[in-house]
Amino acid sequence: METAEQARVEAVRELGLLDTPPEERFDRVVRLAQQFFDVATVAVNLIDDDRLFVKSAVGFESGGSLPRDNSFCPLTIDTQQTLVVSDARNDADWADHPFVTGDPKVRFYAATPLAGPNGQVVGALCMVDREPRELSSSDRALLDDLAGWVETELAADADAVQAKEIQRRLLPRKAPEVLGYDIAGRCQPAYHVGGDYYDWHLLDDTMLQVTVADVMGKGLPAAVIAAGLRTAMRVTSRAHTLMEAVRRTAEGLQDDFGDSGTFATMFTARLRPQQGHLEYVDAGHGLAVLVSPGSPTRQLASRDLPLGAQPGSLWTSNEARLEHGDTLIAVSDGLLDAFSDPVEAVRAAEQLVASASSADEMADRILAAAARAPLADDLTAVVVCRENA
Structure with missing residues (x-):
């Protein structure tokens, strides 16, 4: 006793x-x-x-x-x-x-x-x-x-x-095993915990869904809303299109957003691994890039609003393709503290893909780059690499 x-x-x-x-x-x-x-x-x-x-x-x-x-x-x-x-x-x-x-x-x-x-x-x-x-x-x-x-x-x-414990429980325990892909994720809390999270899960044998989200705010309230966001996305994604899953998630959490005076940015994507087809929704996030060696880096963004910003909002679906050797990188805005402007961040992503040997190394180096500046916000990074044929 x-x-x-x-x-x-x-x-x-x-x-x-x-x-x-x-x-x-x-x-x-x-x-x-x-x-x-x-x-x-x-x-x-x-x-x-x-x-x-x-x-x-x-x-x-x-x-x-x-x-x-x-x-x-x-x-x-x-x-x-x-x-x-x-x-x-x-x-x-x-x-x-x-x-x-x-x-x-x-x-x-x-x-x-x-x-x-x-x-x-x-x-x-x-x-x-x-x-x-x-x-x-x-x-x-x-x-x-x-x-x-x-x-x-x-x-x-x-x-x-x-809040840290809630945040820890939100994160996947291990990367999914998807033939032909190397996947990694990291989340580094700042001193005050916010509402960052990342998630991935297989919807069926032919589709992987990946999500990075950032609830604005600090502490336990933000972490609780992030937990609700993760659960709602998982539940709605099983039976609905990506756009509808986002809409239903936002609608279900609108009271929580309103009561707390906050909102959440989110990047969520569905990948069909065999084809490399990527469908994504960007809800005010704007921090996902597709790095293709030999081709211009593409920012996967939209003008859609964050979840909770305006009741009744709708979100659009966009498409991209991961060719062999391509890498999808999605981060939270904590990474912006490490770079003077978005162009510098894109160059850093390109250099990272060119020099790192694995998705785990890329994710670790993203966190290491952010550590060079005082971390004022949580930092989350997800890396999805399609292996060369």
Whole structure:
């Protein structure tokens, strides 16, 4: 049976913040606390099973860890109450502590526990000074308010963790085995998870459907809509034309789009592998290209609107053909951060097809190219290569 402490430690780890760099959203809180209370050090600390991780601090180095038994904060975790030590040298419980008798020569310590989204105490917002002092009732209220601010940010992290898990479950576990084709897909979340996804499935023995979509927005709401979009496309595609499947999907999710004030761009295509025939619908996406060695690269785009942009919209079907040696590449707009303009991106796609040896290598190199710039959005890439005859 899981103990209370095991459940607490699991809650800490589920935040996904241990051993991560400092972040401005937490740094801002500790800077304000230092200004308000005029103390030497303020820190947001997370308490793991055997260590204290300094997520954010002023007056002390962030990003490091201390043995749990050497720090003050675990007592705040144990009591789940605000702890104030006005003068550690005159406090029987703390006078012999190595941080009091030696560096950093702590005299004053105050901390309030930080609860995670599920109510478990995961850390503490603490203040340290080398001079003794008292905290008034208004000071304690202010410290509690600042701790509440940190807890709001921790809740946002839990939302992101849930979104990441939803997003992970949307993705295919492996590429389909289609004779004469090499297929790969990748999805790299940014720090804030959005609604990217890709999917592929065989409608029958003669047709493969591939989809790349991007729900505008961040976090759990976008991920939930992406999950609904994937399910609706899979269900409607079984019995309807591609255009009708897109229309029915948009119609079924219109309330969700309206309530959330968002929309989704999507590129979806049906490939008949033996003939290389490609039917596609571009719903405001515009980020799919057909690279044919020796021929101009073709952008597979249209003027059709994204899903959810306007109720009652219709989408058109277009056609293309994958000859032997051709490659279809569809990405999300996260890739645009890596290129100064679309022409540069097309040239990069052509160079990629000419130099990579497999669809997996192409997909990996697309993500690597995007990693050279700060990733402000999720990045998704699907590559479908028709092998040479």
